[in-house]
Amino acid sequence: MSKEVLAVVEIMSNEKGVEKEIIFEAIEAALATATRKSHNDEIDARVSIDRHTGDYETFRRWEVIEDDVEIEDHVGWYIRHMDAVDVEPHIEPGEFIEEPIESIEFGRIGAQTAKQVIIQKVREAERKKVVEEYSKRIGEILTGQVKRIDRGDVILDLGDNVDAVIPRAELINRENFKMGDRVRAYVQDVSFRPRGPQIFMSRACKEMLMELFKIEVPEIGDDLIDIMSAARDVGLRAKVAVRANDPRLDPIGACVGMRGGRVQAVTNELNGERIDIILWDSNDAQFVINAMAPAEVTSIMVDEDKHTMDLAVDDEQLSQAIGKNGQNIRLATELTGWELNVMSETDMAAKHETESKGQMDLFVNGLEVDEELAEVLVAEGFTTLEEVAYVPAAEMLEIEGFDEEIVAALKERAKDALLTQAIANEEKTAMAEPAQDLLDLEGMTEEMAKTLASKGIITQEDLAELGTDELLEIVEMDADAASELILKARAPWFE
Known part of the structure; x- marks a missing residue:
């Protein structure tokens, strides 16, 4: 035995x-x-x-x-x-x-x-062996043979009795495969399912595009060129941002290749998807300008707090800047990570004039200064009374014509105006009456509703947006009762 x-x-x-x-x-x-x-x-x-x-x-x-x-x-x-x-x-x-x-x-x-x-x-x-082996290969492009098509999903044979699936949503538009076709795809995930290990692949993700460039452009594999970001309108158009780690290299030329051979190889693999190679820049504004190609940006306004940029282009180039169905501006937004608003120079000028007028009126009324001084503040980039009140005095003293007396007076007036606004807001909130839907809410008392209204919680929707801890800070009640009351306020959300 x-x-x-x-x-x-x-x-x-x-x-x-x-x-x-x-x-x-x-x-x-x-x-x-x-x-x-x-x-x-x-x-x-x-x-x-x-x-x-x-x-x-x-x-x-x-x-x-x-x-x-x-x-x-x-x-x-x-x-x-x-x-x-x-x-x-x-x-x-x-x-x-x-x-x-x-x-x-x-x-x-x-x-x-x-x-x-x-x-x-x-x-x-x-x-277990398959999961361990292919988990190490997440992030690679692998080639498999089409084994079958299941409800639009493509099942690939990777060899050694290992199958992978490309979900229909991860295929490129207008892409059709037949049994036996050899297909390249990007390994996104490997998980263990009741029926065995499942390898999920994609041809529509931006990582697929980036990996293809690593294969076609040796300089990327050698870390001489970095791909900084990518954006795709799958099957139609894509943008790739690159930078060179060696100043002697032209990153765009290296990615395009001799007579466009390298970028064309990637395009062919992605079913004809057009690809724009963009020069990455550490200056966000310049990077956005590069990303908007082929449209030329004539002026740009940056709002770092909202992480947005307003871009102006020639009136004749507006449609090109936006792109078909908003394609160009959408890809540029995804590529740069900034929320981009594109408009004609005429509209930009009108918007700038309107905003400047509003800011000037704010300073004229809030600081009790003339339009000339308000215009200087706007030109120097001040947009709110808070900025005038709390920006270091040393920075304001750098403005031509400003001395310590003027700066001190402006900061004092700004703080007084902010205090007046705060008092007015508190009085307005204190006098607020609760809405009828808040009063009608099961478990709500009139006293509780008035207390909530005094803190700006006026409607049932306002209450629904609170957390239990926030409600307990305003009203004295049991934690379970507070949680139940908030759930009742949120009931319309689930209906």
């Missing part, structure tokens, strides 16, 4: 490509199962195989349980702790007591039981 065991382990290990230890464990499990069945499942069994000789021993075993535990099934598998200590004085619940019993012959065990256990163990090992 020992030689037969070793022969089975050797053959299955070679055929399935899994470790011998896994086959040994599978055979041990199969023998243990067959032993239990030969005793009508009235005993639990463990089998131990000598890895060198193939000899094996069988043990009947009992799991030690607490004295007060009720046993319904497999009574013969357990022993109470008070009885176990008579055999082994120091044993604890959860441990096992074992005694040798006669082993069944390996050749006579239930063939189907042994086969199923071994196949299951081997299959689990194979699946």
Whole structure:
């Protein structure tokens, strides 16, 4: 029997490509199962195989349980702790007591039981091996052969009985594959599913585009050129931002290649998707200007607080700057990470004039200064009373014509204006009346509603947006009651 065991382990290990230890464990499990069945499942069994000789021993075993535990099934598998200590004085619940019993012959065990256990163990090992191997390859482009099309999803054979799926949403527009076609795709994720490991791939993600450039442009692989960001309108157009780590290199020229050969290879792989190569710049405004190509930006206004930029182009280039269905501005926004608003020079001038007029009126009324001084503040980039009040005096003294007396007066007036506004807002809030939907809310009292209204919580929607802790800071009530009240206020959200 020992030689037969070793022969089975050797053959299955070679055929399935899994470790011998896994086959040994599978055979041990199969023998243990067959032993239990030969005793009508009235005993639990463990089998131990000598890895060198193939000899094996069988043990009947009992799991030690607490004295007060009720046993319904497999009574013969357990022993109470008070009885176990008579055999082994120091044993604890959860441990096992074992005694040798006669082993069944390996050749006579239930063939189907042994086969199923071994196949299951081997299959689990194979699946684990696939997950481990391909988890290391997430982020790579792999080539597979189309095995079948399932509801629009493309199933690829990667070889060695490993399949991958490209979901329909991750395919390029107008892309059709036939059985046997060879397809390249980007490995996005590997997960373990009940039916085995699942490898998810994509041809529509921007990482696919970036990896293709790494393959086609050696300078990228050698870290002489970096791809900083990419944006895709899948199957139609894409933008890729690059920079050179060596000042002697032309990153755009390197990516385009001789006679456009390199970028054309990427375009062909992506089903004809047009690709713009953009020069990345550490200056955000210049980077945005580059990203708007082929449209030329004539002026730009940056709002760092809102992370937006207003771009002006010639009236004749407005449609080109926006692009078909907003494609160009959308890709530039995704590429740069800035919210971009494009408009004609005429509209930009009108918008600037309107904003400047509003800011000038704010300073004229709030600081009680003339339009000339207000215009100077606007020209220097001041937009709010808070900026005037709290910007360091040293910065304001750099403005031509400003001295310490003027700066001190402006800052004092700005702080007074802000204080007046704050008092007015508090009075307005204190006099606020709760809305009827807040008063009608189940569990709401008139006193509670007025307290909430005094803090700016006027409607049911206002209450719905609060957290439990925030409500408890305003109203004295039980935490559970506060949570329940907020849930009632949010009921319309779920309807």
